[in-house]
Amino acid sequence: MDGRLRxxxxxYRLPREPSTPRIGVWRQLRRLGVGQxxxxxxxxxxxxxxxxxxxWLAQDVIDHGGEATVWLAEPGSAADARAxxxxxxxxxxxxxxxxxxxxxxxxxxxxxxxRRTVGRLRRELRRIxxxxxxxxxxxxxxxxxxxxxxxxxxxxxx
Amino acid sequence: xxxxxxxxxxxxxxxxxxxxxxxxDRDAEFVFVDDPDEVPPDATPFDMLGAALSHHExxxxxxxxxxxxxxADPALVQIGRIIHEADLxxxxxxxxxxxxxxxxxxxxxxxxxxxxxxxxxxxxxDGLYAFKQRARMLGREPA
Numbered sequence: 001m002d003g004r005l006r007x008x009x010x011x012y013r014l015p016r017e018p019s020t021p022r023i024g025v026w027r028q029l030r031r032l033g034v035g036q037x038x039x040x041x042x043x044x045x046x047x048x049x050x051x052x053x054x055x056w057l058a059q060d061v062i063d064h065g066g067e068a069t070v071w072l073a074e075p076g077s078a079a080d081a082r083a084x085x086x087x088x089x090x091x092x093x094x095x096x097x098x099x100x101x102x103x104x105x106x107x108x109x110x111x112x113x114x115r116r117t118v119g120r121l122r123r124e125l126r127r128i129x130x131x132x133x134x135x136x137x138x139x140x141x142x143x144x145x146x147x148x149x150x151x152x153x154x155x156x157x158x
Numbered sequence: 159x160x161x162x163x164x165x166x167x168x169x170x171x172x173x174x175x176x177x178x179x180x181x182x183d184r185d186a187e188f189v190f191v192d193d194p195d196e197v198p199p200d201a202t203p204f205d206m207l208g209a210a211l212s213h214h215e216x217x218x219x220x221x222x223x224x225x226x227x228x229x230a231d232p233a234l235v236q237i238g239r240i241i242h243e244a245d246l247x248x249x250x251x252x253x254x255x256x257x258x259x260x261x262x263x264x265x266x267x268x269x270x271x272x273x274x275x276x277x278x279x280x281x282x283x284d285g286l287y288a289f290k291q292r293a294r295m296l297g298r299e300p301a
Contacts, residue, residue, distance in 0.1 A: 056213045
């Protein structure tokens with residue numbers, strides 16, 4: 001990973017109660033695949049879209065009586081940035097591994113179940129891909145696994 | 159009237175601009191800024207942090223416009239769901255059009271400046287609106 005990569009940070013604090021907005025924010029952060037820098041400080045690689053997502057999340061937090069600010073940042077040390085990116089990649093890799101295992105478990109299933117699974121796994125792949133900021137070998141393997149599953153359907157149909 | 163939004167228009171801002179021109183202010187003039195502080199005093203900001211016409215209650219700016227201006231046309235509500243998913247992708251709605259629309263508008267924002275993006279996407283949203291109205295009439299998507 002490039003140690004000079006710029007980041008966008010969201011610093012936020014939400015009242016402990018009610019819990020619904022807290023859960024909503026937590027869910028959004030999970031969907032975005034943020035890196036956790038400290039309690040209440042999360043990061044994403046800086047891109048037009050990631051910055052915008054943090055702007056909206058900040059607005060959401062403020063609308064619910066919390067405090068939130070968005071910052072553009074450069075890491076003070078390349079090692080810290082690598083560690084952050086590494087943690088983010090590891091969390092995505094876990095999701096990819098689960099997906100690869102599911103694809104493998106489809107061997108020998110009926111064609112109908114096969115079709116449903118391929119559709120679901122493709123959607124899941126897209127979901128994970130949207131928070132995979134540092135694609136690696138496991139990204140390629142997950143795509144290959146789902147692709148291969150799709151191929152077996154085509155072969156069965158022809 | 160003058161309207162201001164952030165530079166680098168993607169799908170939410172482009173669709174809001176279309177909505178403004180077509181349903182709210184035919185002679186709308188658009189100004190693009192980098193920071194909320196740069197919004198001219200006579201301009202109404204939208205799809206910007208801190209603006210009333212922006213993301214609220216988990217909805218995108220297009221949806222905020224629909225409720226603020228009481229635009230209840232079902233075809234517009236449908237488009238609102240597509241924009242919501244294109245912009246937020248939080249799977250609140252089933253809008254398979256969203257992924258393609260988002261990619262198309264993001265691509266345009268790479269090759270055109272903001273004024274040109276609005277010029278090009280205007281007819282695109284006109285078409286989407288016509289399609290959704292027709293679908294509404296037929297009770298199904300036009301084949």
